[in-house]
Amino acid sequence: MADAPLMEIEDLGLSYATEQGTLRAVDGVDLALHRGEALAVLGESGCGKSSLAKTLLRTLPRNAYPPTGQLRLQGREVLGLPEERFRREVRWVRIALVMQAAMNALNPVVRVGEQVAEPLRIHRRASRRQARQRAAEAFEEVGIPTDFLRRYPHELSGGMRQRAVLAMALVTEPDLVLLDEPTSALDVLTQASIMNVLKRIKHERGVSFVFITHDVATASELADRVALMYAGQVVEAASARAFFDEPAHPYSRLLMAAVPRLHQERPPSPIPGRPPSLLDPPAGCRFAERCPWAFERCGEPPPMAPCGERHHARCWLHPGLGGER
């Protein structure tokens, strides 16, 4: 089973009960991630990317229905595990999380060193001394001086806190680190240095990442593969090279053209319209309403069609589905 993907998501669905009815936040998502890969899950607000992240770690709010579909880690289905076993065997053991607001992830009255060591004490039953030793190593790895171990979160700058949270995620040596907008609250220079740390760790340790972000440029800083989400569905999944150079889905192309760039004479162009409501999504292609290439067939839901090696797009225009370009 050496070639089995580290993580496979199959037909994943997630709904919330709301006052207005059932909101289908994630609908039929298929994704695969190999060991050592970084997958960027890219999308604008409300596209379902954060719900997807919450489903992977099962940190869902109370109004969520139980997720449907399959989540396999190294071939083993874990979505159906009872909560206690999921906590003991998956969360923070196999999948760790780095979230956006580092201040909220840290306990303000506990020294950061102890917090970084805590997952080891709980999940790896490490002794206090071992845990402290490993925490110090993790600090060095993410670029925090080890004398910061004895400090409290408020004594750290925003960038240092985010590094501490990253150390906390790495300390148990999980297979997969889930990054939920890890740098969007940070300044440009701090953001770049955190991305540098992530790139280095990925390269040196072969850690696999799922990287949730709304920012196309940030996604390109870490991703080997990109999955673009729109209205609860993955509309394109491709290698970073194919996605950034030759995006296949109309939404991917328009989004790429909407991104302001530092060095480009042509001004970016916005995408008119807005995403459909997930309370009552259209029956056909969800992007059709905003798509300049839409035709009659788009009234039917398009499947994910192959358009290259490990490259799929959810669009009827695609040659694989008999459409013409």
Place this chain on the structure above:
Amino acid sequence: MTTPQPSTRPPQAAPGEPLLCAEGLHTHFELRQWGFVRVGSVRAVEGVDLTLGAGEAVAVVGESGCGKSSLARTLLGLHRPTGGTVRFDGTPLNGLSGRALKRYRARVGYVQQDPYGALPPFMDIQRILAEPLIIHGVRGRAERERRIDTALAEVGLTPAADTRRKFPHQLSGGQQQRVVIARALLLRPAMIIADEPVSMLDASVRVEILELLRRVQREHRLALLYITHDLSTVRHYVDRALVMYGGRIVEQAPVTDLLARSGHPYTEALLSALGDPDADNARRQREVPGGEPPSLVHPPSGCRFHPRCPHAMQGKCEVEPPPPDFRPRADHRVACWLHE
């Protein structure tokens, strides 16, 4: 007693004098312990010279804590400057109060970062937009409605009659920001100050709002001060850009010149830390200066950037702050000893 009428006249600044002119502007905030013991001060804006011509769009770029929002709020008259002068249309703002300050505010529109926070949730759009007109003495319901409809049409929220009856939560983020812009335009201002107007919006909407600001700025020959942390959103939407660091302006130039031939090491650091989307980005480490942004309470001596600067010259940069106007080119100013 006459009610002050919102100004509809074109900017009156003397020929040659810019609409807005700030000199040696300082805004400091006192830090107190137990409410009364003075323990220091936050020097958010420190010696800023700034001019803004009628019909000119200028971006102020900087990271959080560089003083850019304090600068904006000082220019809006929300903070009293600790030192220096601001002249608007030939009139000094220092010490303006009461009716004169109100008149000034009618001539300056403000667009905030968080559109939802800027719109009272319990008022419909009609009420939200009528408010400034009532406050500034626009008489007659029909006249107010006419103005509201014009403003809504101008920001692309048509049919206006539908929008007027809605509440903020019924609009998308982009539409809310359009309402905020409509409100800023209602009193026919001469200047708009937009503080991070797009940082909370999605990529596909961001450009729409920036284009809208640029369009109304050009059509009405407004002065626009666009405050942002994101250097990649300035290129097509302003004429000139200023870069702030540690409460000071470190560089200013026409925007294309600034992006192509930046002169200050801090601007260079920002440019090399940012990238346009490209699959190769994942394979290279970016050059980032070490260290943290400067404290505004205990700022470094000399040039604020010297502790992080790869080109810092010992015996010079940490001793004396560089003057703000070395000129590598006629319209390009850099506060850096490298350009002496």
